[in-house]
Amino acid sequence: MSSSEARPYHHGDLRRALIHAARQLLENEGPDALSLRAVAREAGVSPAAPYHHFKDKSELLEAVADQGFEELADELRRAKAETPEPTERIAALGAAYAGFALNRRALYRVMSGTARTRGRPLVDASPQSTVRTLMLEAVVEGSAPGPTELDVQLAGIAAWAAIHGLVEMANFKMLEPIKAELGGEQAFLRAVMAHLGVFAGRPRD
Amino acid sequence: MSSSEARPYHHGDLRRALIHAARQLLENEGPDALSLRAVAREAGVSPAAPYHHFKDKSELLEAVADQGFEELADELRRAKAETPEPTERIAALGAAYAGFALNRRALYRVMSGTARTRGRPLVDASPQSTVRTLMLEAVVEGSAPGPTELDVQLAGIAAWAAIHGLVEMANFKMLEPIKAELGGEQAFLRAVMAHLGVFAGRPRD
């Protein structure tokens, strides 16, 4: 049997496997279940093994978050590519962002937790910076030319904040009645976005 | 000495004292330090004492969150009262909301955590509903008449989501350079709000 041998002593790619296990756990058990020990267990490895690949728990979390931001950036790039009309791009990116965050709620929670607490300064090469940049470009390309560099930054942050707030709030229990009334979460998101200036999908000149 | 006797066996107002202790702890140690045992300790009482006043930990947390939402509602009402011009109200409420959330970051974290996970359905008498209603009214009063009931609800939620996202994001480490460039968090908030349609402080008709 060549396919699934009993695992050898040396794993071979444990770092990647641990990140994978962490995401599996997030998806199946939620963010509260994400302990280092549980991740090791899920990966079929002793509790001490992860320390050969990550300095401590937070370093694993950051790796997971970075992978999430990379995938989110991919989604945003795809949305961008599929939306030739610049004035419609920001709406498309907003929808893609919301779709990602709500399909991976637990991951997204880890991502924003990391964004808040991460120690090292975020240089522009980080995947999180990429996400920010993509939002920013979409805003710029969709609006009339002229604003200063600072205005551009602020508009990008505003768009990001609005969509971030929306996906966070989509988890509020209290809004479930109105979600139901509108026929589901998707419809709810679209409806609220239509009221969020930046994502209204109409050029404003 | 009549002022500060050694505490009597019966506390007298332990429920209130526990909520107070929890908030003290939040302010001084942050949200991660908020264990039931730590709250009891802070209140000078045994770890079992809280169970005479709260079913379990989450019930204490909800009481803390409700108190927070009540105070936030007070702030919003104050802002409303101080802003006679209806079209300027929503901007004033946004600023008040952000001020509250950022002056009490740990409390606000507990508040949104509770909003997410709270079991019982939130009826309209809850303080959280009051906050939602206040945002909603300000949006309505500041815009042209005519929209349907549903539009009103959605516009209120949009405003709420935008400001919630902004205050959450204000904690992101990665944005610290731009905060510094603008001369502080206050200035940063104002600047981003100016780019968030709903809070721009200009009537849109």
Added chain:
DNA sequence: TGTACATCAGTGAACGCGCGTTCACTGATGTAC
């Protein structure tokens, strides 16, 4: 090609910790007579 050895990624047991919660209890309070 074969052997010695350094390197490295694992193991598994143990550390100390703080947590939420339960339990049998006890001290204080207030009410009935």
Added chain:
DNA sequence: TGTACATCAGTGAACGCGCGTTCACTGATGTAC
């Protein structure tokens, strides 16, 4: 006004738990000669 007793809000010790992390170790791998 005084006493018996039910009620209630506390105590403090204990429960079982899972956590992050460390430690001395061992099995596998690959390189030097």
